[in-house]
Amino acid sequence: MTTQGLERVIAGERALEVEQVRKVFVRRDRKKGEKRTRFGRRKKEHVTALEGIDLRVSRGKVFGVLGPNGSGKSTLIRLVSTLLLPDAGAIRVFGHDIAKDPFAVKRMINRVSVDAAFFKKFSPIENLMYAARLYGLEAKQARAKMREIMKRLGLEEESFDQPMEHMSRGMQQKVAVARGFLTSPILLLLDEPTTGLDPHSKRDVQGFVREIRETHDATVLLTTHDMEEADRLCHQIAIIDRGRIVALDTPEGLKALVPSEDGAATTLEDVFIKLTGHEFEDEEASK
Amino acid sequence: MSRFVREMRGAYAFIERNVNLIKRYWGWELVWLIYSLTNALAITYIGNGMSAISGTEIDTQYVVTYLLVGALIWQYLSVIFYAISEMIAWERWEGTIEYTFMAPVSRPTHLVGTTLFAIGYGIVRTLVILGIVVAFFRLNLGGANIGGAVLILLGGSVSFVGLGILAAVLPLLYPERGAQMTNAVAAILLLISGVYYPVETLPTWLQTIASVSPATYVIRGMRACLLEGRPTIELLPTVFRLVGIGLAVIFAGLFVFRYVERYAKRSGRLKRSG
Numbered sequence: 001m002t003t004q005g006l007e008r009v010i011a012g013e014r015a016l017e018v019e020q021v022r023k024v025f026v027r028r029d030r031k032k033g034e035k036r037t038r039f040g041r042r043k044k045e046h047v048t049a050l051e052g053i054d055l056r057v058s059r060g061k062v063f064g065v066l067g068p069n070g071s072g073k074s075t076l077i078r079l080v081s082t083l084l085l086p087d088a089g090a091i092r093v094f095g096h097d098i099a100k101d102p103f104a105v106k107r108m109i110n111r112v113s114v115d116a117a118f119f120k121k122f123s124p125i126e127n128l129m130y131a132a133r134l135y136g137l138e139a140k141q142a143r144a145k146m147r148e149i150m151k152r153l154g155l156e157e158e159s160f161d162q163p164m165e166h167m168s169r170g171m172q173q174k175v176a177v178a179r180g181f182l183t184s185p186i187l188l189l190l191d192e193p194t195t196g197l198d199p200h201s202k203r204d205v206q207g208f209v210r211e212i213r214e215t216h217d218a219t220v221l222l223t224t225h226d227m228e229e230a231d232r233l234c235h236q237i238a239i240i241d242r243g244r245i246v247a248l249d250t251p252e253g254l255k256a257l258v259p260s261e262d263g264a265a266t267t268l269e270d271v272f273i274k275l276t277g278h279e280f281e282d283e284e285a286s287k
Numbered sequence: 288m289s290r291f292v293r294e295m296r297g298a299y300a301f302i303e304r305n306v307n308l309i310k311r312y313w314g315w316e317l318v319w320l321i322y323s324l325t326n327a328l329a330i331t332y333i334g335n336g337m338s339a340i341s342g343t344e345i346d347t348q349y350v351v352t353y354l355l356v357g358a359l360i361w362q363y364l365s366v367i368f369y370a371i372s373e374m375i376a377w378e379r380w381e382g383t384i385e386y387t388f389m390a391p392v393s394r395p396t397h398l399v400g401t402t403l404f405a406i407g408y409g410i411v412r413t414l415v416i417l418g419i420v421v422a423f424f425r426l427n428l429g430g431a432n433i434g435g436a437v438l439i440l441l442g443g444s445v446s447f448v449g450l451g452i453l454a455a456v457l458p459l460l461y462p463e464r465g466a467q468m469t470n471a472v473a474a475i476l477l478l479i480s481g482v483y484y485p486v487e488t489l490p491t492w493l494q495t496i497a498s499v500s501p502a503t504y505v506i507r508g509m510r511a512c513l514l515e516g517r518p519t520i521e522l523l524p525t526v527f528r529l530v531g532i533g534l535a536v537i538f539a540g541l542f543v544f545r546y547v548e549r550y551a552k553r554s555g556r557l558k559r560s561g
Contacts, residue, residue, distance in 0.1 A: 025555050078558070081389050085552045106391035117382035119304070121311035130307075133300030134390035136293030163311075179386075 013094070015187055015219035016057040016080065021089035023050040023075055023243075049075040051243045053089070057236070059186075062213060062220040064234035066227070066268070068276055072243040073223040074113070077191045080221060081111050093187055107135075112180035114192035116172040120165040124150060124175045127164060128182055135183040142182065149178040154204045169196045177205050181212055188212065190222040194229060202226070206233060227268040237268070241276040297392035301400030305370070305408070308377065324416050327358040328423060330483060335424070351424050352514060357482040359420070360509050363413040363440070364447045364502060365473055370405035371398075371451025375458040376466035385557055394544060402448050409444075430516035439508035439522060442529030446501030449536025450476070456547040462556060476502050501532045 025047045050072045057063040067073045078084045079091055082102040090097060096104040118127045125146065132142035150160060153174045164172055173196055180188060190209070194202040206229060212218050224230050230237055231251050238248040247254055255266045258274045309316055334350035374397065378384035387397075454472050458465030479493055480486070480502035486494055497503045508525040511517040551557050 078385075078555075081385070083385050083389055083552060083557050084555060085549070087553075103391055103393070106389060109389075111386075111389060113385075115382065117386060119308070119311075119381050119383060122307055126307055130300050130304050131386065131390070133296045133303065134387065134392050136296045136391070138296075 013059040014056055014092075015059045015061070015094060016055075016063070016221060017090075017092040018053050018055045018076070018080075019090045019092075021050055021053040021076075021079065021086045021091060022048070023072075023079065023084065024048050024087050048243050050079075050086075053240070053243075053245060055238055055245065055248065057219055057221060059094075059219050060213065060217050061235040062209070062222060062233045064230040064237040065221065065223045065240060066225075066230055066237060066272055067223075067240040071240045071276075073240060074191055075243075076240075077111065077113070077189050077221065077223060080187075081109060081189055082106055108185060109187045109189060110135075110180045110183050110185035111189040111191065112177050112193045114195045116169070116176035118164045118172065118175065121163050123161045123163060124155070124167075124178070125160050127175065128179055131179050132182060137183065146178060146182055149181050149208075150175065152204075152208060153178055154201060170198055170201055173197055174201060174205070177208070181208065184216055184218075186216075186218055188218050188220045190220060190224075192223055192225060194224065194226060202229070209233060227272065231268050239272060239275050246275045247271070293391075294393065294396045297390070297396045298400035298403070300392070301374070301397060302404045305401070305404040309408075320412065320415065323362055323412070324419055327355070327362060327416055327420055330358050331355045331420065331424060348425065348427060349514070352426055352428070353510065354483055355420065355424065355426065356510055356513050357506055359413055359417055360440070360443075360506055361477065361482045361502070362416060363409045364443060364505065365477075366409035366412055367402075367405045367444055367447040368451045368454065368473055368476075369469070370408055371401050371448060372454035372457070372469040372472075373466065374398075374401045375455050376469075379458050379462060379466070388548075388557055394548070395541065398448075398452060398541070405448070405451070406444055428513055431514075432512040432516050432519060432522075435517065435519040435522045436509055436512040438519065438526050439505060439512060439529070442526045442533065443501060443505030443508075445533030446505070446529055446536060447533075449533050449538075449540045450501070452537065452540030452544055455540075456544055459544075459547050459551050459556065476500055479503070481506055501529055501536070504529055504532075 027045045027047055028043070053072075053076065055063070065073050065076060075084065079086055080093065080098065082098050082105055085099055090099075092098070093105045093108055096108075098105050119130070122130070125143070128146040129139065129142065132139070132146065137145075147157075147160065151157065155171060155174050155178075159167060159171065164175065167175070173193070177193055180190070180193075188209075193209075194205050197205065209220060209222075210233065213220055220233075222230070222233060234251060236248065236250055237254055238245050239254070240246065247257065249257070251268060254268065254271045258266050258271050260266045261270075331351055331354050334352075334354040335347060337350050338345050338347055375384065378387050450472070454469040457468040457472075461468065479489065479497040480500045481489075481497065482502065486497045486503055486507075489497060504525050508522055508529075511522065511525075
């Protein structure tokens with residue numbers, strides 16, 4: 001891991017602090033030739049998802065996390081979302097510990113994940129109203145705001161009252177993005193938010209992320225498989241592999257780590273392949 | 288905005304969501320209503336046919352009313368039990384569990400919203416079934432103590448809210464089969480609580496277990512009100528016992544739920560959907 005990255009953290013209020021976080025899952029998966037206990041149970045297997053993760057994100061910045069599938073990106077997002085508890089280390093959101101004060105953390109965050117999970121028979125309005133009420137928003141204001149965000153994201157007004165199950169994957173993902181923005185979080189957790197979107201929709205979402213950061217002073221933690229997206233949006237990027245940070249720096253700082261070949265400018269994809277030994281397309285294909 | 292207002296909005300989210308689920312799955316609701324109705328009718332017809340089965344003259348109307356009270360009260364209590372125990376199962380089925388658990392809404396608020404919906408839904412559903420069933424049988428509730436029956440029912444509702452919370456941890460612990468496990472809990476309560484027969488007909492060891500089931504006291508109290516017309520003052524010990532058991536089970540349920548939620552967050556069980 002490059003140490004310059006940690007040292008270059010922009011001074012200012014810390015939106016997110018992750019200190020020496022470790023997360024291990026216990027699995028009893030079926031495997032050929034697996035060992036069993038005396039009582040016939042499958043033996044436990046310990047899978048380390050994150051090991052000694054350290055990062056700090058300053059307020060108002062977009063922090064990217066890149067990594068192959070299974071590298072621990074989503075586990076990190078789930079930990080910050082209070083959906084998982086770390087086995088070791090600490091995570092603080094604006095000074096509030098996610099394990100000791102989850103309620104305060106929940107009020108400051110929202111998350112958009114790659115799997116647009118909704119009540120599929122509900123309309124976008126019904127789903128968003130459910131989310132709005134859970135976050136204590138006033139119904140009339142919430143209704144106006146959700147319409148505005150969905151229009152801004154390019155959703156047709158006729159689709160607002162249609163069941164989600166009749167919408168395309170891309171449209172569902174846009175509603176998921178609207179749900180994440182609706183509650184005006186000051187820390188927005190974006191777990192591959194543009195996966196499955198067409199290029200135009202991708203631009204809509206990316207533009208909205210920039211806008212919410214600028215107008216609402218929001219901090220963004222973004223995981224993505226889209227290197228251009230990371231390059232375009234992120235102030236800092238951590239590359240993680242097998243649960244460990246292998247590099248952390250600004251996009252330019254990361255590109256400087258890998259010498260250019262054939263005179264062509266180094267891209268983040270070159271850096272990613274060099275540091276993780278993975279082809280990005282392979283990762284996408286294996287999803 | 289005060290914390291109270293925010294929490295009330297949170298509680299209303301669960302009421303509105305559940306009402307929307309009924310609207311969107313109305314076909315399933317209809318099937319479930321027909322199932323419950325035919326079940327109540329089938330059980331009550333056993334009473335109608337008792338004279339023919341046994342070959343002796345019996346008070347058919349009393350037996351019919353006895354069975355019908357059991358069928359309707361069980362219908363009401365089981366609706367409350369399932370509506371609360373499914374508060375996690377629905378989120379598992381739809382895949383929204385992570386979003387609900389990530390929201391800044393406390394578990395007691397989650398419970399208040401779900402409970403208010405469950406009681407309202409249980410009353411409406413039971414009244415619909417009662418309205419249809421009375422067309423099939425001649426019931427004589429002339430001397431019944433309706434006010435006492437309502438009191439018993441409210442006390443019983445508190446108990447079943449607690450049992451529902453305890454059962455709701457099953458889908459949290461077992462993503463794939465947890466929801467089905469709650470059926471086993473309901474079936475055991477049905478067996479031991481004297482819903483269709485006096486508890487005294489059970490083996491002694493089952494009677495011992497029946498004595499800790501709140502349903503035993505609800506059913507017994509309801510029959511005392513509706514069949515025997517017992518005055519409310521005589522029913523107060525039963526009401527207090529039901530509320531006492533109910534509060535104890537609710538606090539135990541909340542404690543267990545909190546512990547299991549923490550375990551689910553440690554082990555990563557919130558992620559998997561059933």
